[in-house]
Amino acid sequence: MLVLLPLIVIAVYLGLYLMRSGRTADCRWRQTGRDAEGIDWACPVCGGSTRTEKGEPRFCAAKPAP
Numbered sequence: 001m002l003v004l005l006p007l008i009v010i011a012v013y014l015g016l017y018l019m020r021s022g023r024t025a026d027c028r029w030r031q032t033g034r035d036a037e038g039i040d041w042a043c044p045v046c047g048g049s050t051r052t053e054k055g056e057p058r059f060c061a062a063k064p065a066p
């Protein structure tokens with residue numbers, strides 16, 4: 001029984017990690033516009049919008065930016 005305990009702890013952490021990544025994966029930025037200064041993005045999942053100079057945003061507008 002003592003041997004199983006670390007395995008259960010690992011399984012719980014793995015489950016939490018997978019749940020968190022699954023939720024992050026729900027946030028899908030879509031390009032809505034682009035001009036010389038940058039690219040406009042909108043997230044249909046949380047309704048957020050933002051603008052970057054280059055590349056897809058790495059955060060969700062529903063959560064605080066890193």
Ligand SMILES: [Zn+2]
Pocket residue numbers: 026027028043044045046047048060061062
């Ligand atoms: Zn989002």
